[in-house]
Amino acid sequence: MRTNYRVNAGVRFEVFSRDQLEELFNGVLHVMDKIGLDVHHEEARNILADAGAHVEDKRVRIPTHLVKRALATAPRSFTIYARDGNPAHDIQIGPGRAHFGPGPTPPNFIDVETLERRPYVRDDARIVATVVDALPNIDFCESLGTISDVPTDLAAAYEFATMFPRTTKPIVAWSFGWDDSNDIHQIAITEAGGQEAFERRPNYIHYCEPLSPLVSTFEAVDKVIFAARHAVPVIFTTCALAGGTAPVTPAGIIIQTTAESFMGLVLSQIIRPGLPFFTGGVLSVMDMSAMILSYGAPELSLMMAGVTELAHYCGLPLWQTGGCTDSKCLDEQASLEGSLSVFFSALSGGDLCHDVGYTESGMTGSILQTVMMDDAIGYSRRITRGIEVTPDTLAVDVIRDVGPDGHYLYHDHTMQHFKTEFWYPNLCDRHNYEEWAAEGKQTMRARVIDRTREILATHNPSPVRPETAEAITAIMAAAENRVKNKP
Amino acid sequence: MSQTLEQITTGVIEGNIQGIRQLIQKALEEGLKAEEILQNGLIVGMNEVGKRFKVAQMFIPEVLRAAKTMHAGQELLHPLVTDARAVRVGTIVIGTVQGDMHDIGKNLVGMMCEGAGFEVIDLGFDLSPETFTEAIKVHQPDIVGMSALLTTTMRSMGHTLKAITEAGLREKVKVMVGGAPVDAEFAARIGADGYGHNAVVGAELARKLVEAA
Incomplete structure (x- = not known):
């Protein structure tokens, strides 16, 4: 029997103390109650006013008790399910669990064959979903682009319709508004076996992006209302630029973006208490020379770690950011920025880390970057798993067995543990010079490209049910008609 | 079957x-x-x-x-x-050279060579050139394997080879070398018959050396 014996099940990493978190949280409450946000959606303003918010024209101020009620009803732990019932592809949201996936909507894509940057097309969604499905350390799917070769209003619906049959990993969907949100939802619930079955086992998440500073746009709010009414787990987060659309200081941007998310939190919890909700976003700096939102800045990782701690302090899961870069191609910069942000994200335990595969400051999606980062995530996860301390792992008896001048290679203890204690990379090369030279002196870049093409040539994701395949065809045909007949 | x-x-x-x-x-x-x-x-x-x-x-x-x-x-x-040669393809004497106490790599090669059908006589570590020449006289091996981990002790391999030659034993044995700082070029320079970059390759090399003999 032991008393006061504490076990660390992973590696600890902290940015803030509890007192600092309380100050940040008070800052968020102050912004919501005293400053307020502009909500460009009349119905939403009415819902909020009925619940006790102060509404003056577009400005909505949320009293602290409403925020706290929303925090009390929003869950910290829940599961997003693989559409085919494969438990290995379920996502279990909860403390100490970091998940990774690509990001949405860059206009360009790095062609997997020519390796050139070009506009994103529909087939790229197939490529991304197939590769995501095969990668061991990627947990959810986003498209890494906006489809340019379909009617503009249908880019999101086509993207979902293309990806859904090619991966059983949960998709984080985006949309333009109510209609295409509904297209996406109909596909998902057909596979789930109806709305009721979907509510028991949600198989996708919806992403909504309001505006910094402090604006809840009509589209973002409309989509969060759609999600809440249809029981779709939802993300409501901004992409803020420190020094541009948010305070230049990390503490300031953390407060502002959390308040921006919390408007969606309060609204969603009024409509459907208990709806899974993700706060967070992309918090980074506006580079004052290049004038971009930097996806490779150390401040991104630091601010994201800070906002993660605040979310967890509030009892909410967080939409993290990492595995991204400002580099234009698969090079040393892409590797350095991507790997370090992946590692920080893993350390902070942010619940869904997106943008793994963003390059050129979010302007170009690259599945090659995602494939390279898959190894960085595996590496990071081995570290965050920590060091287990038990009589068996302490191995004092094993040390006695082997003694001075012996070796451990034959020992049962080595056999039992070497596969689980050691992580083995898929892409990082550990051969000696001769072997490496004999294999043609391949660089990391070449190995990443080869592996991506190999997955595309060989991987067959589990298919959707026949009725879902039919539903996708019918839903997209109806959507085409809707767009054609639009005034 | x-x-x-x-x-x-x-x-x-x-x-x-x-x-x-x-x-x-x-x-x-x-x-x-x-x-x-x-x-x-x-x-x-x-x-x-x-x-x-x-x-x-x-x-x-x-x-x-x-x-x-x-x-x-x-x-x-x-x-x-x-x-008997169907089972025991040959005899190999192995050891870590003078000044070097690292032997995990040498042990690995020994274990792999046993698996490849050799009788392995492990002399240990920090071995003088004379220990090697004496062992050749006593055990009459087909192969002598030398190992070193340190760049400072690599030279001992050359010294040992020289001692083997001076004792008139060089024609009687094949010599293979290995260890982290060793490479094929070094092996050729000191006049060894072969080099393996890991234990599995080392055991394969040993088989090739006896088959060629």
């Missing part, structure tokens, strides 16, 4: 040291010849192990266990074969 031979092959791959003896006994009772058991059972298994190791489907602790299983099987068959 006999089911028992298949079980022997699987036994080697799985490193089933306890089970292999029983399986070989069973095969002998079924009337299989020792040569058959060796060629179509044990060696088939060990070749598969080598293949799997190269594509990272098996790892060193598993390969060593397989080698040990192989060796246990060979020991059992040794008195029963008509041509």
Whole structure:
């Protein structure tokens, strides 16, 4: 029997103390109650006013008790399910669990064959979903682009319709508004076996992006209302630029973006208490020379770690950011920025880390970057798993067995543990010079490209049910008609 | 093919040291010849192990266990074969050279060579050139294997080779070298017959050296 014996099940990493978190949280409450946000959606303003918010024209101020009620009803732990019932592809949201996936909507894509940057097309969604499905350390799917070769209003619906049959990993969907949100939802619930079955086992998440500073746009709010009414787990987060659309200081941007998310939190919890909700976003700096939102800045990782701690302090899961870069191609910069942000994200335990595969400051999606980062995530996860301390792992008896001048290679203890204690990379090369030279002196870049093409040539994701395949065809045909007949 | 031979092959791959003896006994009772058991059972298994190791489907602790299983099987068959060389392909004397106390790499090579059918005489570590020359005279090996981990002790390999030559023993043995700082170029420069960059390659090289002799 032991008393006061504490076990660390992973590696600890902290940015803030509890007192600092309380100050940040008070800052968020102050912004919501005293400053307020502009909500460009009349119905939403009415819902909020009925619940006790102060509404003056577009400005909505949320009293602290409403925020706290929303925090009390929003869950910290829940599961997003693989559409085919494969438990290995379920996502279990909860403390100490970091998940990774690509990001949405860059206009360009790095062609997997020519390796050139070009506009994103529909087939790229197939490529991304197939590769995501095969990668061991990627947990959810986003498209890494906006489809340019379909009617503009249908880019999101086509993207979902293309990806859904090619991966059983949960998709984080985006949309333009109510209609295409509904297209996406109909596909998902057909596979789930109806709305009721979907509510028991949600198989996708919806992403909504309001505006910094402090604006809840009509589209973002409309989509969060759609999600809440249809029981779709939802993300409501901004992409803020420190020094541009948010305070230049990390503490300031953390407060502002959390308040921006919390408007969606309060609204969603009024409509459907208990709806899974993700706060967070992309918090980074506006580079004052290049004038971009930097996806490779150390401040991104630091601010994201800070906002993660605040979310967890509030009892909410967080939409993290990492595995991204400002580099234009698969090079040393892409590797350095991507790997370090992946590692920080893993350390902070942010619940869904997106943008793994963003390059050129979010302007170009690259599945090659995602494939390279898959190894960085595996590496990071081995570290965050920590060091287990038990009589068996302490191995004092094993040390006695082997003694001075012996070796451990034959020992049962080595056999039992070497596969689980050691992580083995898929892409990082550990051969000696001769072997490496004999294999043609391949660089990391070449190995990443080869592996991506190999997955595309060989991987067959589990298919959707026949009725879902039919539903996708019918839903997209109806959507085409809707767009054609639009005034 | 006999089911028992298949079980022997699987036994080697799985490193089933306890089970292999029983399986070989069973095969002998079924009337299989020792040569058959060796060629179509044990060696088939060990070749598969080598293949799997190269594509990272098996790892060193598993390969060593397989080698040990192989060796246990060979020991059992040794008195029963008509041509002893079918089981024991040769004798190898190995050791870490003077000034160097690192021996995990040398041990690995030794274990792999046993699995490859060699009788391995491990001299230990921090060995003077004279220890090597004396051992050659006593054990009459086919191969001498030298190991060093330190760049500072690599030179001892050259000194040892020189001592072997001066003792008039160079024509009698093949010499192979290994260890982290050693490469093929260094091996050629000091006049060794071969170099293996890891234990698995080292054991393969040893077989090639005796087959060529």
